[in-house]
Every structure is written in C-alpha cells, then in structure tokens.
Amino acid sequence: MARRTTHSRKLVMTSIVWTLAVIVFFPVLWTFLTSFKTEQTAVAFPPQFLFFEWTTENYVEVQARSDYFHHFANSVIISLGSTLLGLIIAIPTAWAMAFAPTKRTKDVLMWMLSTKMMPPVGALIPVYLLFRDSGFLDSRIGLVAILTLINLPIIVWMLYTYFKEIPGEILEAARMDGASLAKELVHVLTPMALPGIASTLLLNIILAWNEAFWTLNLATSKAAPLTTFIASYSSPEGLFYAKLSAASTMAIAPILILGWFSQKQLVRGLTFGAVK
Template identity: 75%
Template sequence: MARAVTTRRKALLTVIGWTVGFLVFFPILWTVLTSFKTEGEAIANPPSFLAFDWTTENYTEVQHRSDYFLHMMNSVVISFGSTALGLLFAVPAAWAMAFAPGKRTKDILMWMLSTKMMPAVGVLVPLYILFRDSGLLDTRVGLVGVLTLIDLPLIVWMLYTYFREIPGEILEAARMDGASLGKEIVFVLAPMAVPGIASTTLLNIILSWNEAFWTLNLTTSNAAPLTAFIASYSSPEGLFWAKLSAASTLAIAPILVLGWFSQRQLVRGLTFGAVK
C-alpha cells in the first residue's frame, strides 16, 4: 500500500530540493556573472551580484588571445573519440562478465576498479617518456588512447551492472534462432540496454571533457583541449578573474548544453533496472 505524503512534507522536500540545486549551480552562475564584469569589479569587496556594468570585452579578448574553436574541437575529438573507443572494448567485455561469468569474474572487476585508485602522478613520468619517444606527445591520438585506458574500468563496471538486469533467456533464444555472437550483441543486447549505454556514454564524455591532469601534462598547443585553454589564464602576474571566468564559461557551455538536452536519457540510464 502506498504511503500518503502530506502537502506540508511535499512542500518541505520541494524547498530542500530547490535549495540544494541552487547551491550546486551557484558556482556556475557566479562564474558566468563574473565573466561579464571588468577586472576591477571581479575582485571588488563586497562583490556585486547584478548591480555592475555589464561588458563582453572579456570574451572578445579571450578569443583574440586564444583560438577557442581549435581547443573546443580538440575537446570534442578527444572526449567523443575516447568514449567511442572505450565502448568498443567495454561492451564485449561487459557481455562476457555478465552472461558468461567465470570463477574469477568478481576478482577481475575489482582488479580493474583498483586501477582507478592509483594516483595518476605515479605513472606520469614513464608515460610522458613513452609518449615523447613514440611521437604521441601533443597529439589527439595519444590523448584518446590515454583517456580510453583511464575510463575503461568505469565503463565496463557500469555496463556490467546494466547488462546484469537483462534476462539471459532472451539472448539464449536469439542463439537458438541462429544469431551469431556479434549479432546477439548488436541486434539483441544493445537495443535492450540503450538507457544504460546512453548514460554510460554521456558520463564518460563529461569525464573526458573535464580531464585536466593528463591533458595539461601531455599537450602543449596542437592537441590542447579546453582544460588547457582555461589553465593558460593563470600567469605569474596573477589570476585575471574576469577573463578566467569568460574562458571557463566558454569551456563549460558545450558540455552544459549537451547535459541539459540529454538529462532525461541520463536519468533513465542511471535508474535502469532500479524498479522491476
């Protein structure tokens, strides 16, 4: 029997939800507002929220100083490329662990997850030397490969949990009808797991888009994504908050728009299999 929710409780939960949402979104809102201020107004104390002279000169100067569209294209190629390559390896791996598990499946999953716990700086020097000697330094191909390997354990784990919710009898029926392993994964498993695959894809794109450690250390100019674009506004002379905010706004705008239009699919994927 469903438990009745009083109007007062519903109103209280609504207020709490909006409050938490505003607190989470406030840093982004403040960054956007700061991007329209002058440098003097950006560091004014006390700060002004809306009562300031709005200007777009920061965006103009940012574009003149840096090639924003080059950095954005690098971010698009690196994030989407690493996600597509990761899914290419992760879908068969997750299928094998979910529908043909062995005695050590859980141990393998934990071993894969343990690689995410290693400090990235621990392998920076050997990986940098490897990239330098192989010609992959400051290339999109190199960054796509690194980010694929970094996010692959997370992709496999997420897809594994989604695939486990799909009845194995459906795949057995497809095999009895003569479906090969490839057709079983592409035409039977993948369509049934669309919400899970979509949410995994979106989450991995966001993680790759925001990756800063490897992109800052393995690029200089040619393959530098938007994270390097933002970092370039930190100088020995200090931080120029207004221009830094403009650069940050330009960097988060594409992924923010993508997340906004994909939020329904993301929520569907994250709740996939929660209710039976």
C-alpha cells in the same frame, strides 16, 4: 492529519532540494556573471552581483588570444573518440562478464575498479616518457588512448550492471535461431541495453571533457583541449578573474547544454533495471 504531515514533509524536502541546487549551481552562475565584468569590478569588495556595467570585452580578448574553436574541436574529438573507443572495447568485455562469468569475474571487476583509486600522478612520469619516446606527446591520438584507458573501468562496470538486468534466456533464444556472436551483440543485446549504453556514453563524454590532469601534462598546443585553454589564464603575474571566468564559461557551456538536453536520457539510463 496524515495529509498535512505528508504535505509538510514534501514542502520541507522540496525546500532542501532547491537549497542544495542553488548552492551547487551558484559557482557556475557567479562565474558566468564575472565573465561580463571588468577586471576592476571582478575583484571589487563588496562584490557586485547584478548591478554593474556589463561588458563583452573579456570574450573578445579571450578569443583573440587563445583561439577557442581550436581547443573546442580538440575537446570534441578527444572526448567523443575516447568514449566511442571505450564502448567498442567495453561492450564485448561486459557481455563476457555478464553472460559467461568465471570464478575470477568479480576479482577482475574489483581489480579494474581499484585502478581508479591510484593517484594519477603516480603514473605520470612513465606515461609521459612513453608518450615522448613514441611520438604521441601533444597528439589527439595519444590523449584519446590515455582517456580511454582511464575511463574504461567505469564504462565496463556500468555496462556490466546494465547487461546483468537482461534475461540470459533472450540471448539463448537468439543463438537457437542461428544468431552468431556478432549478431547477438549488435541486433539483440545492444538494442535492449540502449538506455544504459546511452547513459554510459553521455557520462563518459562528460568525464573525458572535464579531465584536466592528463590533458594539462600531455598536451601543450596542437592537441590542447579546453582544460588547457582555461589553465592558460592562470599565470605567475596573477589571476585575471574576468578573463578566466570568460574562458571557463566558454569551456563549460557546451557540456552544460549537452547535459541539459540529455538529462532525461541520463536519468533513464542510470535507473535502468532499478525497478523489476
């Protein structure tokens, strides 16, 4: 009887998980299918799911109009650059908070986290004016800097959590053996926290890749990433659903592929230290 109950429970849970997965993934699938439709078919009612005349003209027109690879290169540079710069700053910061805490450490962590609660539009005008006057408007360096600052609290919090799971005695032993602070960070702490650092890296690349608010307001052409590439297909004349879907598919495909191949590392890193 217990086995039947357990089997039934597993069956129910599996059904729920698959149902939720289909619901979550369906918009991505619909966008992908719409990208192969004509504009007339894309807005047809009732909508056509699979049985329609497939065409690749939307992808050809999108590339001819917007230069996908220029925006793709900007997205790669901005997301990787901001994440790596954030890690360079966050690793020693998280080390200090985890292994040399003070009475104010928790207050500082909470203050850092609270900065993520402020609506970005509240800081748009001063940041825009600062970028305009300093010459960083529509520049990769400017976007790397702003995305680093935006995601830095998350990077520090994640690394702090991973570092807290590492026994401090190991670092003390390295110091007794004559390891300097730099060697302690590079040769002892970093290898032990590598799963956590890798998951932090991957997660923040995804966050930076998907950031739309700041990239749309601080970049127009030269440093415009794929978020601006997608937004260019929303115009006062209306939405071109088929072309918009093609642009969206081209923009999300690289990050979906990255997430697919790195999912084991993400799960491993996010559960790092969960089981003692």
